[in-house]
Amino acid sequence: MAKTYTYPDKSLWQSILQRPTHKSEDLQNTVKEIFNAIAFKGDEALKEFTFKFDKVQMDSLLVSEAEFVEAENILNLDLKLAIQTAYQNIKKFHEAQKPKDEYVHIIEGIDCWRKSTPIDKVGLYVPGGTAPLFSTVLMLGIPAVIAGCEQIILCTPPNKEGKIHPAILYAAKYVGVHAVYKVGGIQAIGALTIGTETIPGVYKIFGPGNQYVTAAKQMASLQGVAIDMPAGPSEVLVFADGSGDADFIASDLLSQAEHGVDSQVVFVTTHEAMIKKVQLAVEQQLEKLPRKEIAEKALQNSLYILLKSDEDALKLINEYAPEHLILCSLNEEYFIQNLQNAGSVFLGNYTPESAGDYASGTNHTLPTNGYARSYSGVSLDSYFKKITFQKITTKGIQLLGKTIEIMAENECLEAHKNAVSIRLKKINDQ
């Protein structure tokens, strides 16, 4: 089922590591139609699409205070405490990311600085489906609250009874999200982009989703609303030398595989014996999984790659740019120092990806599909934008004025030059 490569030539790496391409073009017309309907009919359109896609007739889209109270009452204590523990750790890690303003005295009379300000209005999207993704509420909501965004709203689709899973509502309330709306899919992203009577439009949209949500987020970004990052199927690359534990590695590969049939699972090693051991452990553990069918399909595209050296492994990792990288190596420091492209890294045998997915503190919203070459995962930074300031005195403009005039003149922008000349003249005339 999985493909195994023994010492593949570097010239083949690119084709071996090729991710499946996803076409989203066909959805653009659907997205446009739904966005247009929302622009035209507002809430009414949201309710119509919710009836059509989620099979439920909604009277109100806003989650009421009574619904939050009910959620808190019915959620079991163990899960509440787990959410609270995860909250503490995630908060601690993201609080350390608070931006500092930089003040720079450039030359006499010229000071420049940069100030971080929170994005006023952010929209968080949490997908529906079989499982309630309350962990995503934590990952998107906690940094929004730390950043101090003025309006933090969350959309998530209702189930057939028109309800939201209590764990999602509990997490949203606990984190400090300001309002939760029962709407999902393209129509949720449309509402966050355009705004309706009930749901205010936002400046940036965060959150995962299926191909419909992804296509809708693309449209949002073309319409001037920022998005967290482009989406793709989740992926893990595990590298282990002989120091890795085959059972642990298998459990990590399987936790990636159970995400979806398009999950990308890659195992790289410099120790030939590891491949058989890991494959055997995967087969054994797979049998007991409730999501066996999904994992099995994902594993059909999994890769096992044997390489000659740590240097080769590092090169391959940097070329693939995995969303998640698990590293079990006696040469750990070498990899840490020279790693260029990855979303989030898990070091050693006792650091499973699940820790970062839920509770250790790092964010689980990460760049997939090779985007780790140029994108960071969601962090506190994602909720801020930075404004530059400058203040120049008469002395400063006297010192720098000539430089600006010469440059503006050579770019044929005479009015730019004149904005300096007119000031210099007034100083000289005084």
Place this chain on the structure above:
Amino acid sequence: MAKTYTYPDKSLWQSILQRPTHKSEDLQNTVKEIFNAIAFKGDEALKEFTFKFDKVQMDSLLVSEAEFVEAENILNLDLKLAIQTAYQNIKKFHEAQKPKDEYVHIIEGIDCWRKSTPIDKVGLYVPGGTAPLFSTVLMLGIPAVIAGCEQIILCTPPNKEGKIHPAILYAAKYVGVHAVYKVGGIQAIGALTIGTETIPGVYKIFGPGNQYVTAAKQMASLQGVAIDMPAGPSEVLVFADGSGDADFIASDLLSQAEHGVDSQVVFVTTHEAMIKKVQLAVEQQLEKLPRKEIAEKALQNSLYILLKSDEDALKLINEYAPEHLILCSLNEEYFIQNLQNAGSVFLGNYTPESAGDYASGTNHTLPTNGYARSYSGVSLDSYFKKITFQKITTKGIQLLGKTIEIMAENECLEAHKNAVSIRLKKINDQ
């Protein structure tokens, strides 16, 4: 020609401040065709499109060492020195933005941290046209070099003699750009996205451009290559109370207006007399400008808005989210503290926008079109991505394991739970 509003009601602000909408859809097919041709024919396609659009037959796309030497020889000394001065200031400001890694000890046995790594391959685009935009070379190239990007390449269209303006070549060499290619427009962005025999594909593309370049950058971002930010026409909002100098303000409005006929020019004041004064000064200064025709057209859409109070002015500024904001106010600190949305801010009578456009140190690549609500301008940050790391010991997983298990179980991800359980079991069995 300009529109003047006296104490407009807040309910009207949105429509008054409405920016013109730009449709780029018609270009998508052209962009697709050109990208496909590049994917299929590489350099040959680039040369064909350069012949078609730039009317010149190119033998080689790469700027040679001899061409750099020639540029240095023919460029006049004044301009060289001005470029060097601007270089120093821009470098000083951007060096202060160097990211610091954050190490966080979460709980016993769990450490998480974040490390900034430069984006390996970046492509800078500098438009052609009537003026040589060497200042853009500085603004995009300096932070790329400070960040330590491994491959920094630049594309810019050749003139009809197949040459690049010496100021662009001089600035590129001085900054430390690794290679310059003589290709522009959609085909340049296509080459940077896809890669050809001569021009390597990159991970992120920076730089301004016309509607063709903008459409091509949109396509690049859909194909997995990051871009600096979405583009729109340049804009300035000047706010002045009675402390503003009408002549200076007029010169700033005009330097925005000369950029292009679609430039957005807004003047806001709390002092009624300022409006007439500024309008008069604009009319006088306009007469002497070589780019008078362009500026005149842009001014037809300019706005003069009289408001009752600084509070109102602040609200309007935050709602408009100007790319450039010039502030001449006795109440300066109030605006600085409460400003939420702007790209770059220029404080006081002796701080013209031209200073930041060229030489004071701040970057001139800024969010237009209201994107300042969610985007920052280009900075050193734009050339880094951040990787999170975590390391958990046996003690750490024993402390946090139960939390992860409960959360994974409640999200119906049994394999995620098992990745923890299997580790806890091994610890207990030892």
